Amino acid sequence: MVDKLVPPQETPPGEGSTSSAHPERPDGGMWEHPLMWVSLIVVGSVMVALLFAFRIGGGL
Numbered sequence: 305m306v307d308k309l310v311p312p313q314e315t316p317p318g319e320g321s322t323s324s325a326h327p328e329r330p331d332g333g334m335w336e337h338p339l340m341w342v343s344l345i346v347v348g349s350v351m352v353a354l355l356f357a358f359r360i361g362g363g364l
Contacts, residue, residue: 334341
C-alpha cells in the first residue's frame with residue numbers, strides 16, 4: 305500500500321497534533337507577582353523614612 309503524499313506544512317492524518325489543544329500561558333518572569341514587588345518598595349520606603357525621622361528627632 306502506498307501512502308498519500310502530504311504537503312510539507314500539513315500534519316499527516318495519522319499523526320494528529322495536540323499542540324493547540326492546551327495553550328500554555330506565557331511566563332510572567334519577575335512581574336508574575338507585582339504585589340510582592342510593590343510591598344517590598346513600600347516597606348523599604350517606610351524604613352528609610354523612619355531612619356530619617358529617628359535621626360532628626362534624636363531617637364527614642
